[in-house]
Amino acid sequence: MPADEQTAYPSVWTRPPRRRRDQPALSREQIVSEAIRLLDADGVDALSMRKLGARLNAGATSMYSHVANKDELIELVVDEVHGEIEVPAASGAQEWREATEAVAHSLRATILRHPWLASLFGAAGMAYLGPNMMRLSDDMLGVLESAGFELDAADNAVSTVFAFVVGMATTEAAWLTTLARSGQGEQEWTEQVWPAAEAAVQPYPRLRRQYAAIRGADVRGARVDKFNQGLASVLDGLATRRSTNG
Template sequence: MPTRKQATQSVWTRPQSRREQPALSQEQIVSEAVRLLDAEGIDALSMRKLGARLDAGATSLYRHVANKDELIELVVDEIYGEIELPAADDTGTDWREAAAHCAHSLRAAILRHPWIASALGELGLSHLGPNMMRLSEEMLTLFSRAGFPLDEADQAVRTLFAYVTGMTTSEAAWLTTVARSGQNEQDWLDRLWPAAEEAVQGHPHLREGYAEARGRDPHESRDNNFHYGLDRVLDGLATRLPPAPTGLRPA
């Protein structure tokens, strides 16, 4: 007798319960989970602790989510809902400007919620969330209208998002480490510099780079690093576009 295939476990694939209206809504659960994560980080998240914050038992939460993994899928999609979408329906929109705006908005969202740096590596079918689907559709529309074939538009969007999440999750992890020290970023770096300069003594290029970086505003340096990489990604993607048609030569 053939075995029945089970659906992939995800909050986006599980049939929703049709039982009586629960006391807690999914929106309440997700909003409180985001507040908990922002305040205490990913390690503090548990169904029991979240239930206590909502003055409800964990059983009430299980009406909406089967486990912690599904809860993480929901809260991450909630954060994707904060990202400003490109104005893809505006035919006059410059694709690079719109893509850069979306990239900066994604970076800002990750830095507002640095715990997401850890959560992104644990996600299952996050791409099926409504906010992520909406973001993906708008970005594909933007790149398609810029002249990318649809299959390459998809690869271009993936490349852009991979750059932003890669750079920004590292940045978020760094800022989380600084926050745990109880110091601001500048004070943390000032205390770190002597050890860093000692470590690079045998590496001339690194030694020169560290010497040039000392005294710079760390926030400004992080911004500049992100801008540089983003511009280079967009430069590379631009080479994949067909050349713009030239106008007719005057008689």
């Protein structure tokens, strides 16, 4: 792609499609699907156009017919995995919270299935223009509008919920990636490092009490509980603002 065209169209979603007389050997769907498999298996550092082409047994011409560069590929894979998130149907003031909670859990699960996703949010360019991300945003706005949120308030609410989920799930994904590299289970790893952790918090009275209270707890269950409690706080705040402004 000429440099001036890349400057004018910095995203896969904003540049016009290339015209080809012959049919490319690969489809965009094949490229994106294989890229996701590569990311799931080896992580974001392993992603390159060369490595992806080798996995697909395809030359550069077939690849670049659909994807101009790695940045465009990232936009595509980020949008594709957002297609795994479904927004439940909801109507009226009584269902918005349950629907929003379901989407939050679905987004968290998606990030934990694809732990590389969290590290790509900041590098995803104009991925928000992708069809799956736009569908997700529009459906969520519809859920909140049906509950009485004004459109601007609904937009702020969606951003707040997503920011919470991404922040929490990013930390979880990093932790689970470390565990996977260690070859140990979550409970096993925690029990091994626990004596050092308890020794480290001795000068800090509040942390010392906190660690003493959770000694021997189910680590995975504690992660889930922490997420649920934080999400409930976010939704409580949105409910208060809704009732105040309604």
